[in-house]
Amino acid sequence: MSTPDSTLPWSCEAEQSVLGALLIDNDAANRIAGHIDATAFWHVPHRAVFTTITRLIAAGQPADVVTVFQALQDDGIADDIGGLAYLNDLAQCVPSAANVGRYAAIVADKALRRRIQEIAASIGDGVNDAATADEALDQAQTLLAGLKRVKGRGEPRSIGELMLERSTHWEALQDGTEAAGIPTGLPHLDEALGGGLKPGTVIVLAARPSVGKTSLATQILLHVAASGKPGSILSQEMPAGALMDRAAAHLGRISLGRLSTGHFADDDWDRISEATNRALKLPIYVDDQPALTLLDVRAKARQVQRKQGLSLLVVDYLQLCGNGAGSDGRNRHHQIETISRGMKVLAKELGITVLLLSQLNRASEGDEPELHHLKESGAIEEDADVVILLHPSGQEVDGCVPMLAKIAKNRQGRRGRLALAFDGKTQHWATSTSDVSRRSGGKAS
Structure with missing residues (x-):
């Protein structure tokens, strides 16, 4: 033959x-x-x-x-x-x-x-x-x-075999030799997420402008990188220099206002040196190209993964993503839908967590935000594994603003309301004991 x-x-x-x-x-x-x-x-x-x-x-x-x-x-x-x-x-x-x-x-x-x-x-x-x-x-x-x-x-495997294998994972969780997820540095948030950030998932962090979503995402990224997990932030709104001001304020506990104006206190340069030394050890990659297309995001994520590995990708923020050359002229709703679904595919494909920042529409002003306030597309809600809605919940106390972090969707855990406090001066977020229970009439004080 x-x-x-x-x-x-x-x-x-x-x-x-x-x-x-x-x-x-x-x-x-x-x-x-x-x-x-x-x-x-x-x-x-x-x-x-x-x-x-x-x-x-x-x-x-x-x-x-x-x-x-x-x-x-x-x-x-x-x-x-x-x-x-x-x-x-x-x-x-x-x-x-x-x-x-x-x-x-x-x-x-x-x-x-x-x-x-x-x-x-x-x-x-x-x-x-x-x-x-x-x-x-x-x-x-x-x-x-x-x-x-x-x-x-x-090949397909039997449920019994898979359960036995998973039992090893559960034992490792119990004795602490394996983590349930990558900690965010905010214990209450980690608990709500079932142990932290999970690979293959998309977490949408949404708020009105100037509430602090970029700051919170940056702090989570810094904490993840400090644990040895590589991360990247695609900052479409804020130039890299401004992002470094906020990172230095957080890492060195320096006043953001002084970093922006150059009117430093006597010990600020020691704090700047400390922040810089800490940053040099962090596996974080920053890109501030504006109007990213889905192709851009995918390419940049793959570049970082090849270079260093990648655990967390922060995209700041969804509504600033561009249409790309050769756009077929579809309306913005469909363009956002395509980008949102592409983020989910990317998270699963690379085995990473995508922290996707998003704007809330004007209808959320003054009221406690809801899922339908996500701007421009219901696909954001559909594609996300977790949706966290940030909203100020009171007046500033000792330099910190009480914040409601409302977990409005959570595929692998519970929904709920978390109390956070935001110190804008040093760009520091922490858990809080403030009352974030729903007020009568749906208003947040």
């Missing part, structure tokens, strides 16, 4: 060995399930034989030389694969099925190499078809990311 003449990578011997192992030991199919399928075989007759063998095994029927030949004959393709003689050769080409896992690994490796070459060709073709270079880059990255997910695909 002739073999394909191809420059693409494949191993005739490995493919034959997998098929031979299956023919002499049907249980070998269990050891390679989820690692290869019919498409992993380059030689078309081998693909047909593998399909027939696995079909018989799945039906609870024996799959040996005779039964497979009969099934192929019933399908009218026995002669195409070389007939009974070739099936006999396959069964005799391996001494045992003990090494079927290794043979399958070779077949899978060759299949992956072929797929890489196909994607490389697709990328080349897509360069000229894309509207912009950024779009071409994102398409290429998406193709390669999809390739990783296919490579990592496994």
